Amino acid sequence: MPYSQVFQEKVTEAASIILHHAGGSISYLSLVKLIYLADRRALELWEKPITYDTFASLPLGPVGSNTCNLARGISTDSTFWGQYIETFGKDVRIKSEYPKIKKLSPDEINLIEEIYSKYGHMGKYELARFTEKLPEWKNPGKSSFPIELRELLNILNFNKEDSIRIESEIQQDSELDALLSV
Numbered sequence: 001m002p003y004s005q006v007f008q009e010k011v012t013e014a015a016s017i018i019l020h021h022a023g024g025s026i027s028y029l030s031l032v033k034l035i036y037l038a039d040r041r042a043l044e045l046w047e048k049p050i051t052y053d054t055f056a057s058l059p060l061g062p063v064g065s066n067t068c069n070l071a072r073g074i075s076t077d078s079t080f081w082g083q084y085i086e087t088f089g090k091d092v093r094i095k096s097e098y099p100k101i102k103k104l105s106p107d108e109i110n111l112i113e114e115i116y117s118k119y120g121h122m123g124k125y126e127l128a129r130f131t132e133k134l135p136e137w138k139n140p141g142k143s144s145f146p147i148e149l150r151e152l153l154n155i156l157n158f159n160k161e162d163s164i165r166i167e168s169e170i171q172q173d174s175e176l177d178a179l180l181s182v
Helices: 005-021 028-046 065-071 079-084 106-119 124-132 149-155 160-181
Strands: 025-027 055-058 061-064 085-088 091-094 145-147
Touching: 005 025, 005 028, 005 065, 005 079, 005 085, 005 091, 005 106, 005 160, 025 028, 028 061, 028 065, 028 091, 028 106, 028 124, 028 149, 055 065, 061 065, 061 124, 079 085, 145 149, 149 160
Parallel strands: none
Antiparallel strands: 025 091, 055 061, 055 145, 085 091
16 A cells, blocks of 8 residues: 555654754664654644654564554555655665655754754664663564554553544544545
């Protein structure tokens, strides 16, 4: 199933902000970890993620599943991403120009920059080890496990009623996005 247009634009814009701060190129592992940390923090602060990606535990820690596929270059479902970002070996880099930031709010931009400022100095394996210590990560061996949103919300200290409400609102937002992207 193709990625929604809003997801494509938001994740590309988020990646471009990180790439800008990293000098135009970064390991795909670092990129997906930084975007995951930004989504996680956004959930904690605003009860909504930035990208609306689905999360998973992979062998090197938690990530946004679709972001990971884009960054690794194993997905061709995002024409927007492909206009601006390319995978080159184990790195991602800006092609020739950065996208205009249209979908991210000023608060989302600030949060992504804050996450980069806090964690962007870490090497890819240092970031992986850091995210493996997050309580939502379960070692999948050589496979992967989904990270259920309700479980993550519980870890972020939302009570059961709030978790149900937030999960429902995120689902409604995702469905609306999918309808508008058709």
